Amino acid sequence: MKERELNQLLEETKRLNTLISEFIEQKTLILQETNQSEIQGHILKSENNLRFVQENIKLGFLDWAITGCYYACYHSALALILTKGYTSKNHLATLCILIKEFYNTELKKEDIETISTLLDYQDVLFYVESKNKREDATYSTKTKFDIKEANELKLKAALFVAKTKTILNKTLK
Numbered sequence: 001m002k003e004r005e006l007n008q009l010l011e012e013t014k015r016l017n018t019l020i021s022e023f024i025e026q027k028t029l030i031l032q033e034t035n036q037s038e039i040q041g042h043i044l045k046s047e048n049n050l051r052f053v054q055e056n057i058k059l060g061f062l063d064w065a066i067t068g069c070y071y072a073c074y075h076s077a078l079a080l081i082l083t084k085g086y087t088s089k090n091h092l093a094t095l096c097i098l099i100k101e102f103y104n105t106e107l108k109k110e111d112i113e114t115i116s117t118l119l120d121y122q123d124v125l126f127y128v129e130s131k132n133k134r135e136d137a138t139y140s141t142k143t144k145f146d147i148k149e150a151n152e153l154k155l156k157a158a159l160f161v162a163k164t165k166t167i168l169n170k171t172l173k
Contacts, residue, residue, distance in 0.1 A: 016100055030087045045072075
C-alpha cells in the first residue's frame, strides 16, 4: 500500500467503513469474542519474531530479518484488533480495523484517552512500510539488504510491539 492510499483510509471514514463491511461480508474479517489467551499468543509470537530478527541480523540473513519485523508487528496488530472483537485473515482488513479502532476516530472517551496518545500516524505508517519491505524481502530476487535498514526496522518493530503491549495492559485491565 502506498502512502497516498493509507492517507485516504485515514481521512475517508466512509471508504474505510465500506472496506470493513466488504471484509466482513467476505468473511475475511470475523467478529468474535475477545479471547485473552489468543491475545497473549499473538504477543508471544511478536516477541519470538523479534528474537528471530535479532538472530538473523547477527547471521547476516537480512531478508529474513525484515520479514520477521513485519510479522512481529502483524501479530501485535492482530492482538490489538482482537480486543475490539475482530479476527482477520487479511493484512488490509487488519490495517483497516487498526485505523478504525485505534487511530483518531470517534471512540469512547476512555478509549481515546488510553489509546490515541499511544497509536499515532507514524505507527500506522510504519506498519504499512514494513509490509512493503517484507514483500520485497520475501518475493524479490534481491538478496542484499542494508544492515542499517534492517536495524532501523528492528528498532521500529520493537517499539511497535512495546507500544502494543502498553495499549493492551491499559485496555485489558
